[in-house]
């Protein structure tokens with residue numbers, strides 16, 4: 001009797017797995033900057049984001065739109081236990097170490113987390129037959145551009161270990177997708193910036209992105225260090241393509257829906273297609289902030305790319321996606337968020 005009921009039960013559970021479509025989306029690094037904004041967008045689109053994060057640079061306070069599973073992606077048993085619990089429809093993989101400088105001084109830790117940790121996720125994808133894997137890649141895989149704007153066919157020449165971990169994993173992902181029969185979305189972000197307009201999420205207090213540091217300097221009335229003002233650009237400072245984090249979050253949901261609908265893999269640049277020099281960003285910030293922002297020019301840093309601007313035509317054509325937020329939106333939301341976290 002016991003045997004029969006157990007068998008029946010297991011039959012039921014098998015049926016359940018096949019009948020009920022999972023709305024769970026695993027979001028590794030979902031307690032971090034871009035991951036948390038994407039969790040909000042997923043939630044607004046009816047998905048349930050399950051955050052897998054070790055909170056090394058993310059924060060529990062950013063996990064608001066689904067459960068948090070705390071652990072390290074280097075721990076394969078933990079990954080398998082979380083996949084077994086939720087049987088996700090897709091994986092969005094943001095978790096990574098993200099400092100270029102640190103990756104030069106301690107490359108092994110970058111290859112471990114960003115490459116081996118990511119491979120652990122592919123093991124789980126294969127084992128649990130998850131059909132979609134969306135990966136946070138970076139425009140740093142292109143190195144110093146030969147032509148601008150940079151589209152997805154531009155030669156790849158990563159200049160630091162961080163960028164190489166991104167490129168190597170892209171290649172591993174493509175191989176595994178072909179061999180194990182799942183689709184991927186490789187999304188190469190340009191410079192993520194800005195914060196949630198409702199102030200529900202933003203960058204962490206120790207975020208090292210330029211706009212986060214600039215808004216902090218402005219609020220604390222401290223001078224801002226700028227590295228290099230004799231580059232071959234219109235005003236001597238580097239030029240970057242800043243893309244609002246809410247636009248990146250939307251692109252993830254569109255990529256997910258596209259892959260579900262069309263059953264095809266995608267590799268896309270995500271940028272605003274506009275280049276602003278560091279000096280221009282400071283001038284814009286000056287207009288919206290209450291305090292004067294002093295600037296100190298220091299020497300150039302090794303490995304800094306001079307000009308980086310995206311060609312995102314492919315994302316426009318495949319997803320009907322373009323950046324909806326401009327530099328002013330980015331600076332306004334960043335400044336308001338910085339004010340909020342400085343007060344807390």
Ligand SMILES: NC(=O)c1ccc[n+]([C@@H]2O[C@H](COP(=O)([O-])OP(=O)(O)OC[C@H]3O[C@@H](n4cnc5c(N)ncnc54)[C@H](O)[C@@H]3O)[C@@H](O)[C@H]2O)c1
Nearest residue numbers: 029031032033034054055056057058072073095096138192
């Ligand atoms: N910020 C940018 O401009 C930018 C540009 C291109 C690509 N990216 C990529 O986007 C992704 C997200 O970046 P972000 O700016 O939100 O960074 P972030 O540091 O805010 O987020 C990373 C998250 O991953 C978690 N994490 C790190 N190591 C982990 C580990 N071993 N196990 C589990 N969780 C771990 C952190 O706690 C954090 O919550 C990264 O893969 C990054 O390389 C970012």
